[in-house]
Amino acid sequence: MPKQPTRSPSVLLPANLQPRAAVDHGFIPVRAKLIEVAAFLDRVERYGAADDFRCAALRSAAEILVDGRPERARRILESLSDPTTAPEEKSSGKAALGAWLPQPTARGARKVKGKASAARR
């Protein structure tokens, strides 16, 4: 994982900040998205696909939501990212999948190529 950048010391909030309005406006759409996540996890279990690496990555990332620490969006994005640092030798020709799948070795085990740090904040 690349070195962490500096964090911005200041937060640029509107002058007439209305905390309740942020909840009023955002709660219903986000409630819907959370239920979509739950329904998706139920669905992939029902379909026998819950062990897909993307589903596992999603469950792991979801733990960040309730760990009580800030910068959840950044940390979830990092948890779904390729943590290696070396360029790939060649393209797979396929599109990105949304979660990182370690490269298989000849013995079938998972190998982390050029991994600099296992830190997942």
Added chain:
Amino acid sequence: MRYIEPHGHMVSRTTDDYQAMVTAGCVAVCEPAFWAGFDRGSVSGFRDYYRQLTEYEPARAAKFHLPHFSWLCLNPKESEDLALARDVLAIIPEFLARPNVLGIGEIGLNRNTRNEMKVLEDHVALAVAHDQLILVHTPHLEDKLKGTQLILDVLGAHRGVKPERVIIDHVEEHTIQRVLDRGFWAGITLYPDSKSSPPRAVDMLEICGRERIWMNSACDWGVSDPLAVPKTALEMRRRGHSEDFIDAVLFRNPHRFLSQCPKFRIAAGAGA
């Protein structure tokens, strides 16, 4: 409200989109060279595309009184064929003097391969040699964090690169601060399902500040919204941000970056 759409793939859009953008307050649109959805097979295919970006599309936009600017390159998705990439880069200088060309872009990485890195380095060298602005695409999804770092390394290794003349696009919460920390501009792309939503984009402004940041829709032939930028202004207003804040982010910031190219001129009526 006035705004600049600094990244839209208008050759993929209908004229209805031009009409809607102008109605919403768009005063200029900038179009980086892009992947066609399939790999072009020859240099002549790219030459035709560059003619489209520098001749046909500006004329189409002009029907709606919208200034159209473009960026030229070979997209990272087409960087695996090094021989073709070399031949395509060789024709780009033929087009750099055209009146609507702002610089080299969107260059960058797609799957973070060594060939993509080589072509990125060649593009950067081309831009520096011709004193061009640079617009950088960062990879998708799980490849973005690593790709952004590799891109920063490539840019940092070239002594001729001036960070204030480079914008690194498609940043998200895990990449924005490291781009700003290195002195580059950062682009936030408002795109369904991947990249950023309007609420997350405004969160990033509130956390990282509004300096050296622009927003764009990157509307293209996929599911995307050419009005994503003005819709983000609505999100800012809902939160109580001032009209001056909105104008700074949606107009003055992109205007400041793009005006580093003397060819970027828009009508006085736009208030610049």
